[in-house]
Amino acid sequence: MRFLITAFTSALAVCGITAAGPLERRASLQQVTNFGANTSGTKMYIYVPNKLASNPAVVVAIHYCTGTANAYYAGTPYASLAEKYGFVVIYPESPYSGTCWDVSSRAALTHNGGADSNSIVNMVSYVLDKYNGDKSRVFVTGSSSGAMMTNVLAATYPDVFAAGIVYAGVPATCFYTGTVNGWNSTCSQGKLDLTQEYWANQARNAYPGYNGPRPRMRIHHGTADTTLNVQNYYETIKQWTGVFGYSTTASKTYPNMPASPYTRYIFGPNVEGVLGSGVTHDIKIFGDADMEWFGFTVSATSRRLKLLLDWLGWNGNRQGRRETG
Numbered sequence: 001m002r003f004l005i006t007a008f009t010s011a012l013a014v015c016g017i018t019a020a021g022p023l024e025r026r027a028s029l030q031q032v033t034n035f036g037a038n039t040s041g042t043k044m045y046i047y048v049p050n051k052l053a054s055n056p057a058v059v060v061a062i063h064y065c066t067g068t069a070n071a072y073y074a075g076t077p078y079a080s081l082a083e084k085y086g087f088v089v090i091y092p093e094s095p096y097s098g099t100c101w102d103v104s105s106r107a108a109l110t111h112n113g114g115a116d117s118n119s120i121v122n123m124v125s126y127v128l129d130k131y132n133g134d135k136s137r138v139f140v141t142g143s144s145s146g147a148m149m150t151n152v153l154a155a156t157y158p159d160v161f162a163a164g165i166v167y168a169g170v171p172a173t174c175f176y177t178g179t180v181n182g183w184n185s186t187c188s189q190g191k192l193d194l195t196q197e198y199w200a201n202q203a204r205n206a207y208p209g210y211n212g213p214r215p216r217m218r219i220h221h222g223t224a225d226t227t228l229n230v231q232n233y234y235e236t237i238k239q240w241t242g243v244f245g246y247s248t249t250a251s252k253t254y255p256n257m258p259a260s261p262y263t264r265y266i267f268g269p270n271v272e273g274v275l276g277s278g279v280t281h282d283i284k285i286f287g288d289a290d291m292e293w294f295g296f297t298v299s300a301t302s303r304r305l306k307l308l309l310d311w312l313g314w315n316g317n318r319q320g321r322r323e324t325g
């Protein structure tokens, strides 16, 4: 057993989990002031873990209205999960006085249009360059206004993000007002009940002519949300199921997942919903389930296990071996 643990630790080292270099300030929230074009004055903070992977993934974690980078860093599990999985977390900070995100201007809703969405993508490029990041594993999540921005980024930069997780937001373009940092109460109050095709086209039109892969999306919402009416859950499901060509009727339903009172709905391999019965806008973040959606737990574990077995000289046909972990 001791030998196995030692071997596993060695295999982790082979996988590129390395200790911090002495010159970098890691494992704390740091502001970056030179990330490139900053069209809207958005601030950038990052958390680089002590155990940074050699080709790290990037998770963008976006705060709610009235929030800050520091509040979201302190109030969510992503920094401690970064220590476990070796990725870099970017915490952007809104430049506006109410600290909501601009998800309402035409610029914000357009690929390379400028505004907050463009600044956040510039932060991603900075981290990929500086930390030799893995371009194929860039993820985004956020709460409330940050969840709206998550949908906006998934629509405007499908070439950048591999997956997104939305905690109580609205579909991309639903908050359009034609002004910067506007508030669209028709959308927030859930008065829009539009077709799947309408919402899918809104997402497609955010980056006209784009035909490449698009991020897998998991959408969380509470049925008792009085800030952003639950209708926004159904409209967002229409948007991404429409983009992927799925039915809006779930193909599988799992009650009490990830936990009661939530139900997990599978619409296809790239779209899932997590709806909390009686849950308000104050919605719970499921950090471990997020890691699974972003592909850290399943694939990373089986990759390490395979490396460990290769290293031990075992092959897949050997009998009497049980795979664990």
Ligand SMILES: *[C@@H]1O[C@H](CO)[C@@H](O)[C@H](O)[C@H]1NC(C)=O
Residues within 6 Å of the ligand: 032, 033, 034, 035, 036, 037, 038, 040, 041, 042, 043, 095
């Ligand atoms: C972006 O703008 C904000 C507000 O003016 C400033 O604090 C920050 O340093 C700027 N960052 C970059 C990279 O220009």
Ligand SMILES: *[C@@H]1O[C@H](CO)[C@@H](O)[C@H](O)[C@H]1NC(C)=O
Residues within 6 Å of the ligand: 173, 174, 175, 176, 177, 178, 184, 185, 186, 187, 192
């Ligand atoms: C709110 O958004 C909807 C579409 O999402 C749009 O039809 C409506 O005009 C917007 N309201 C305002 C005040 O701009």
